[in-house]
Amino acid sequence: MTDRRRSDDYKQISGYIPLDLALEFKSICARLGISQSDAIEEMTQEWIAKKTGSLAKKTQAPKTIADLVQANMAKLKRCGVKNLQALAKGEVLPTPGDFAIITSALAIPEEERKQIWQETFKISVYHDAKGVKLYKDSGGVKEDECEYS
Structure with missing residues (x-):
């Protein structure tokens, strides 16, 4: 996770x-397990949207699950997904069920969900009768298999 105090992408307000x-x-x-910075960021975005009629400008759309979780930590802490800190750092990957919860909570369209999933796993995809099977790219070796539904 980004050290906001040292990052040029963050500025303190008071x-x-x-x-x-x-x-x-x-x-x-404290009760929700949300950092005050995350809560203030969420409130500021909502306040700007309310005052201007648009969302605060995001620097870039999230490309991976880690980016997605990191950008939306405050909202996701209320959804019951565990290991959010590790997910945001890219240390662990969510189960397909947790991924569905994350993307549903954030109202991510299906096509964007697939792109984020694929970018995260750097996968090869093939279709069969059971759905889409995803394989982590490891130079031709199948390390892990999970089904995206």
Whole structure:
């Protein structure tokens, strides 16, 4: 995950809000397991969308599952998918079920889901009667097999 303090892609913002609001905000973030930075980023995007009628400009569409999870960590923490930190770092891959939960929660269209899945696995795809089988590219050796449904 990006170290936001040292990244040129992030900027600190600050402001003053009533004490009771600040305490409630911190409590809810802790209870949900969401970083305050992720919550503020989500709220800022929603506020900008509300004020301008459009979404905050994203730098680039996510290409892999790790990119997708990293960009949407706050929303996904409420969906019950485990290992989000490891998924965001690309240390582990989601099960097909978790991938379905992630992409459904984020309303990712089917074609984009397939592209993200394929980019993540760098796979070769072939169709058969059971669906699409995906293989991790390892120089012609089948390391892992899972079915995308």
